[in-house]
Amino acid sequence: xxxxxxxxxxGPRHVxxxxxxxxxxxxxxxxxxxxxxxxxxxxxxxxxxEPVLVLGAAHNSGPEGRELPQQAFQKSxxxxxxxxxxxxxxxxxxxxxxxxxxxxxxxxxxxxxxPEEVESVVLGxxxxxxxxxxxxxxxxGLLLQAKNGEGFTPLGPWIETGWLGExxxxxxxxxxxxxxxxxxxxxxxxxxxxxxxxxxxxxxxxHLTRYxxxxxxxxxxxxxxGTGAPVEAGxxxxxxxxxxxxxxxxxxxxxxxxRPTG
Amino acid sequence: xxxxxxxxxxGPRHVxxxxxxxxxxxxxxxxxxxxxxxxxxxxxxxxxxEPVLVLGAAHNSGPEGRELPQQAFQKSxxxxxxxxxxxxxxxxxxxxxxxxxxxxxxxxxxxxxxPEEVESVVLGxxxxxxxxxxxxxxxxGLLLQAKNGEGFTPLGPWIETGWLGExxxxxxxxxxxxxxxxxxxxxxxxxxxxxxxxxxxxxxxxHLTRYxxxxxxxxxxxxxxGTGAPVEAGxxxxxxxxxxxxxxxxxxxxxxxxRPTG
Numbered sequence: 001x002x003x004x005x006x007x008x009x010x011g012p013r014h015v016x017x018x019x020x021x022x023x024x025x026x027x028x029x030x031x032x033x034x035x036x037x038x039x040x041x042x043x044x045x046x047x048x049x050e051p052v053l054v055l056g057a058a059h060n061s062g063p064e065g066r067e068l069p070q071q072a073f074q075k076s077x078x079x080x081x082x083x084x085x086x087x088x089x090x091x092x093x094x095x096x097x098x099x100x101x102x103x104x105x106x107x108x109x110x111x112x113x114x115p116e117e118v119e120s121v122v123l124g125x126x127x128x129x130x131x132x133x134x135x136x137x138x139x140x141g142l143l144l145q146a147k148n149g150e151g152f153t154p155l156g157p158w159i160e161t162g163w164l165g166e167x168x169x170x171x172x173x174x175x176x177x178x179x180x181x182x183x184x185x186x187x188x189x190x191x192x193x194x195x196x197x198x199x200x201x202x203x204x205x206x207h208l209t210r211y212x213x214x215x216x217x218x219x220x221x222x223x224x225x226g227t228g229a230p231v232e233a234g235x236x237x238x239x240x241x242x243x244x245x246x247x248x249x250x251x252x253x254x255x256x257x258x259r260p261t262g
Numbered sequence: 263x264x265x266x267x268x269x270x271x272x273g274p275r276h277v278x279x280x281x282x283x284x285x286x287x288x289x290x291x292x293x294x295x296x297x298x299x300x301x302x303x304x305x306x307x308x309x310x311x312e313p314v315l316v317l318g319a320a321h322n323s324g325p326e327g328r329e330l331p332q333q334a335f336q337k338s339x340x341x342x343x344x345x346x347x348x349x350x351x352x353x354x355x356x357x358x359x360x361x362x363x364x365x366x367x368x369x370x371x372x373x374x375x376x377p378e379e380v381e382s383v384v385l386g387x388x389x390x391x392x393x394x395x396x397x398x399x400x401x402x403g404l405l406l407q408a409k410n411g412e413g414f415t416p417l418g419p420w421i422e423t424g425w426l427g428e429x430x431x432x433x434x435x436x437x438x439x440x441x442x443x444x445x446x447x448x449x450x451x452x453x454x455x456x457x458x459x460x461x462x463x464x465x466x467x468x469h470l471t472r473y474x475x476x477x478x479x480x481x482x483x484x485x486x487x488g489t490g491a492p493v494e495a496g497x498x499x500x501x502x503x504x505x506x507x508x509x510x511x512x513x514x515x516x517x518x519x520x521r522p523t524g
Contacts, residue, residue, distance in 0.1 A: 052314075052339050058404060073404050074336040077314050078475050093473075111412070112518045136473075141403055142320060142335050148474035150373070211355075211398075212410035213340050256374045 003028065003124065004158040005082075007044040008036075017158070029107060029123065029216050047082040047155040048126050049105050049217040054080065054153055056101075056130055057197075057204055058143075060223025065198030070207045073143045075130075075221075079152040086252040087131050088150040089233045094135025096251070098231050099224035100182040100239035102172075102194050103128030104201060105159050106218040113209040118173055118202045121214070124161035125172070127247040128221045129154040129239045132228075154239075154249045155219065173202040179242035182229045186236075189229030194241075196225035265290065265386065266420040267344075269306040270298075279420075291369060291385065291478050309344040309417040310388050311367050311479040316342065316415055318363075318392055319459075319466055320405075322485025327460030332469045335405045337392075337483075341414040348514040349393050349413040351495045356397025358513070360493050361486035362444040362501035364434070364456050365390030366463055367421050368480040375471040380435055380464045383476070386423035387434070389509040390483045391416040391501045394490075416501075416511045417481065435464040441504035444491045448498075451491035456503075458487035 002017040003025075015022035015038065016031055024036040028049055054075040059065035081087075089096050107123035131153065136146035172178060175195050182190040199207075201222050208214065231237050233253040240246040264279040270286075277284035277300065278293055286298040290311055316337040321327035343349075351358050369385035393415065398408035434440055437457050444452040461469075463484050470476065493499050495515040502508040 055406075069401070071402055071404050072406050074338065074406065076336065076474055077339075078477060139331070140333055142333050143404065144317075144334050144336065145473045150475060211407045212338055213412060215340060 001161045002158045003031075003048060003161065004043075005046040005048050006038055007046055008038065012046055045083050045157050047080050048157070048159045049155070049219065051077050051080060051217050051219040052215055053077070053212075053218040054221065055208060055219070056147065056221040057199060057223040060198050060225070062196055062225050063198050065223070070199055070203065072204070072208055073147065075153055076148045079148055079150070081151045081154050081249065083154070083156040083247055083249070085154065085249060086151050087129075087154065087231075087237060087249050088254040089231070089251050090149065090254040093133050095133070095230050096232075097132050097134050097228045098182060098184070098237040098239065099130040099132060100180045100190065100192075100227035100241065101128040101130050101221045101224055102178070102180065102201070102241055103155055104205070104220040104222060106214045106216060106220070108216055110205075110214045111209050113205055115202055115206055118205045121205060122173070123216070124159040125241075125244060126155055126159045127157070127239050127241045127244050128219065129237065129247060129249065130221045130224060150254065151249065153221075154247055156247045157245050160244045173200060175200045180225070180227050181240040182227050183238040183240070184229050184231055184235055190227045192226045194225070197223045199223070263423045264420045265293075265310060265423065267308040267310050268300060269308055270300065274308055307345050307419050309342050310419070310421045311417070311481065313339050313342060313479050313481040314477055315339070315474075315480040316483065317470060317481070318409065318483040319461060319485040322460050322487070324458055324487050325460050327485070332461055332465065334466070334470055335409065337415055338410045341410055341412070343413045343416050343511065345416070345418040345509055345511070347413055347416065347511060349391075349416065349493075349499060349511050350411060350516040351493070351513050352411065352516040355395050357395070357492050358494075359394050359396050359490045360444060360446070360499040360501065361392040361394060362442045362452065362489035362503065363390040363392050363483045363486055364440070364442065364463070364503055365417055366467070366482040366484060368476045368478060368482070370478055372467075372476045373471050375467055377464055377468055380467045383467060384435070385478070386421040387503075387506060388417055388421045389419070389501050389503045389506050390481065391499065391509060391511065392483045392486060412516065413511065415483075416509055418509045419507050422506045435462060437462045442487070442489050443502040444489050445500040445502070446491050446493055446497055452489045454488045456487070459485045461485070
């Protein structure tokens with residue numbers, strides 16, 4: 001099943017795809033139809049969920065990450081944008097990189113999740129772009145300066161729940177081979193697979209919920225296995241995950257750029 | 263003016279104090295009365311705001327912090343609790359410390375704030391308790407493991423806006439002498455002042471908004487100038503700031519403690 005969030009004249013609405021229409025539902029996790037529906041064509045897709053927490057995996061750009069301790073960082077929920085919304089680039093803060101990541105959307109309140117319980121806390125998957133100011137990662141080991149610019153967490157276009165079938169879904173949690181691509185202005189800049197992640201999604205959910213509580217709509221960006229590509233203002237960043245879809249966001253110059261900031 | 267948030271039969275409501283009553287208002291930042299009011303006595307106070315972002319100041323436990331670069335960390339908004347709500351202590355994660363901190367509540371969307379604009383983005387101040395698992399700060403330099411347990415960000419009892427008058431308010435932004443105390447089971451465990459912070463509040467707001475966007479209700483915990491005290495389950499943690507008030511939270515054993523977590 002595909003779950004999306006649409007801009008409608010009545011405001012943002014959660015929807016699920018049924019044949020040739022987006023059918024409005026009660027909420028992200030309650031898929032009871034409300035009676036309204038919208039044509040697929042011309043629908044204005046928003047970020048498919050509204051996370052309180054956006055978490056990212058450190059040391060997960062490849063198998064060598066397993067040699068370091070499992071660690072994670074937070075991104076501001078104010079960085080979340082949907083398909084087509086701009087990623088804002090500021091001069092003076094160094095190079096900007098886009099990173100295709102498989103994004104897990106959490107189904108329910110979850111703490112102390114055991115490995116065998118992970119399936120029950122995952123609502124589905126969407127495509128995430130973990131935009132990062134690379135030079136700031138060296139200046140600020142806490143990663144706050146690198147990860148929280150405007151438009152730095154594009155999510156979408158929708159959440160897939162059935163996706164690869166029950167077996168495939170289990171497989172993804174443990175490092176299944178699912179293609180990931182990053183494109184800049186139509187050129188494939190990076191081509192990788194979920195299988196190249198050092199720490200699996202199952203391991204990540206267990207680790208995170210040992211220390212904090214996740215809730216419905218929260219997002220875990222599971223790492224960038226060689227999927228990063230530098231971008232400049234004026235370029236179009238596209239991130240793709242096989243079986244889910246493609247998320248495209250233009251990179252634009254920050255309108256406040258050059259303003260003195262003390 | 264005092265702004266609070268109350269539990270009412272109709273749900274949580276923002277209120278302001280008028281003589282002998284809490285008067286309901288439209289929102290945290292729109293203080294138009296809705297017509298309802300509640301007696302001061304017996305009012306059930308909640309955390310006075312609902313931040314999207316909770317930020318904490320690193321290297322700000324004293325003047326020596328100025329020798330390190332200005333840095334900040336994020337805390338999960340899911341850690342926010344109000345007066346009287348428990349801080350949950352888990353065995354196996356090392357020592358737990360409570361820290362009295364002056365908490366700035368943000369008034370409006372704010373990015374690239376100049377030093378002379380800081381007054382205009384501060385709604386007011388409340389008392390914050392930046393609960394921290396001290397041993398985890400050594401294991402996880404990203405601080406995710408140390409800062410995000412359940413009940414780890416008590417806030418309250420209310421937001422003071424007029425507080426020390428216009429001059430005093432300006433003074434606090436630049437390191438004014440405002441008393442801070444941490445009490446454990448009625449004993450004063452730490453006694454300090456906002457003046458002992460290494461980086462001032464004005465400097466912190468300028469720094470943060472260089473890298474991210476703050477919004478209404480967001481909270482900046484401005485640092486713990488020697489205000490930390492270790493606590494155990496069964497103890498009562500109280501944090502006080504002169505002119506604002508006192509925030510008391512019991513420390514309780516996590517009900518999931520001892521459960522295998524993989």
